[in-house]
Amino acid sequence: MAKLEARNISKYFTAVQDGQAIQMSAIKDISLSIDDGQFVCFVGPSGCGKTTFLNILAGLDKPSEGEIILDGRQVSETGPDRIMVFQENALFPWLKVIDNVEFGLMIKGIEKSKRNEIAMQYLDMMQLTKFADAYTYQLSGGMKQRVAIARALAIDPEVLLMDEPFAALDSQTRDLLLVELQLIWARTKKTIVFITHNVTESVCLGDKVVVFTRRPGTIKKEISIDHRRPRLPEDEELRVYHRQVLEELKGEVVERKK
Numbered sequence: 646m647a648k649l650e651a652r653n654i655s656k657y658f659t660a661v662q663d664g665q666a667i668q669m670s671a672i673k674d675i676s677l678s679i680d681d682g683q684f685v686c687f688v689g690p691s692g693c694g695k696t697t698f699l700n701i702l703a704g705l706d707k708p709s710e711g712e713i714i715l716d717g718r719q720v721s722e723t724g725p726d727r728i729m730v731f732q733e734n735a736l737f738p739w740l741k742v743i744d745n746v747e748f749g750l751m752i753k754g755i756e757k758s759k760r761n762e763i764a765m766q767y768l769d770m771m772q773l774t775k776f777a778d779a780y781t782y783q784l785s786g787g788m789k790q791r792v793a794i795a796r797a798l799a800i801d802p803e804v805l806l807m808d809e810p811f812a813a814l815d816s817q818t819r820d821l822l823l824v825e826l827q828l829i830w831a832r833t834k835k836t837i838v839f840i841t842h843n844v845t846e847s848v849c850l851g852d853k854v855v856v857f858t859r860r861p862g863t864i865k866k867e868i869s870i871d872h873r874r875p876r877l878p879e880d881e882e883l884r885v886y887h888r889q890v891l892e893e894l895k896g897e898v899v900e901r902k903k
Contacts, residue, residue, distance in 0.1 A: 647714075648681040648836045649702065649804055654711035655861075656697055670861035671697045675711070677855065677864060679804075684830055684837045686847035688890060689857025690897050695840045696808055698862065702838060703729045703806050715803065725753065728802040732809040734793040736781045742792050743768070743777040749800040760799075767795040770829060787818035794826070798833060807839040811846065820878050823849050827875040844894070848886040849876045856893040866893045 654675040657668050672694035679685050687695045700706040702713060704723035712719050715726060728749075736745050743764055750760035768774050771791040781789055790810055797805055811819045823846060830837055841847050847854045848870055856866045870886050 647678040648683070648716065649679040649838075650714040651675050651677045651698070651702065652712050652714065654698065654701060654708045654713070656694070656701065656706070657709045673861040673863050675862070675864055677867075679836060679838065682834045682836055684839070684850055684852045686851035686854045687838070687840045687857060688842065688844060688847045688854060688894065689862060690859045690894070691842070693857045693860050693897070694862030695857055699729075699806055699808055699838065699840055702804075703727050705729070725749070725800050726803040728797040728800055728805055730790075730793050730797050730805065730807045730810050732812050734781075734789040736789060736792055736796075738780065738782050740781070741777070742773065742779050742781060742784070745781060745792055746796045746799050749796060753800070763799050764795070767799045768792075770798070770832065771795045771825075785818070786814050787822060790814065790822065791825075794829070798829070798835070802835070804836045804838065807837065809840050809842065812842070819846070823878060824875050826850065831874065844887055844890050845878050845883075847890060848883050849878055849880075854886070854890050856890060857897075859897045865897070868893070 655673045656671045658671060659666055660669045675698060689695050697706065701708050704720060704727060707721060713721070737748070746764040746768060747760045750763060765774065765777065768777055771794060773788065773791055773795065776784065776788065781792060784792065811822055814822070827850065839850055851870050854868045854870060855864055856868065857863070858865045868886065868889050872883060876883060
C-alpha cells in the first residue's frame with residue numbers, strides 16, 4: 646500500500662478579467678502514488694502549480710476536486726504527520742536554535758527534558774550541536790535551513806514536504822546540503838516530497854522525479870532514478886537522468902514561450 650496518494654486532484658481559482666469573473670485552473674487531474682520511505686522530487690516550469698499541489702498534500706490548501714490519502718485514510722487538514730520546510734526558513738529570530746527545534750514538541754505537550762533530548766539528537770544529526778544556544782540571526786543561510794530541517798524532523802512526521810528549501814543558498818552551500826540531506830534521509834527513512842527548479846538537484850536527491858506540464862499543471866512523466874547514494878552533483882553517471890528530465894521539461898518551457 647502506498648504511503649501517500651493523490652487521487653484526481655484539481656484546483657481552480659476565481660480571477661477577474663475585463664471586469665468578468667473567470668475560473669482559472671492551477672492543477673488538473675493529478676494522480677500520484679508515493680511509497681513509504683521514498684524520496685520524490687517535483688520539477689516543472691514556473692507557475693505550473695507544484696507549490697499549490699504541495700500545499701494540498703500538506704493540508705494548507707484544499708483541492709477543488711479529488712482527495713489525498715495518507716496510510717489508507719483521507720486527510721484534508723494540516724497535522725503533525727505532514728510537516729513542511731519552506732524556501733524561507735520561517736524560524737523565530739527571538740528564540741535560540743534549541744528553542745526553535747523544540748517548538749513543535751512544546752506545542753505537542755512534551756515535557757521539557759524529553760523535548761530537549763529529542764532536539765539535541767536532531768541538532769547533532771545536522772552538525773549544529775555547538776550552535777544550540779545561538780540565535781538564528783547569528784547563523785548563515787545554510788545553517789538556518791539545517792535548523793528548519795531539524796525542527797521538522799524532531800516532530801517525527803510521516804511525510805516531510807520541502808518547497809525549494811535550497812533555492813536561496815549559494816551553489817557551494819547547496820551542494821553540501823544535497824549530500825547531507827541524502828545522509829539524513831538514509832538514517833531516518835522518512836518519506837520526502839521535494840520541490841525544485843534545479844534539474845541537477847532533482848536527480849541527485851530523488852528516487853523518482855515527477856515532471857509537471859505548464860499550467861494547468863498535470864503530471865507529464867515520472868522518471869525513476871536508479872543510482873547509488875550518496876549522489877554528487879558532478880557525478881557524470883547522473884547525466885543520463887539529467888537529460889531525461891531536461892528533455893521532458895524542454896517542451897513545456899518552449900511551448901510556454903511561443
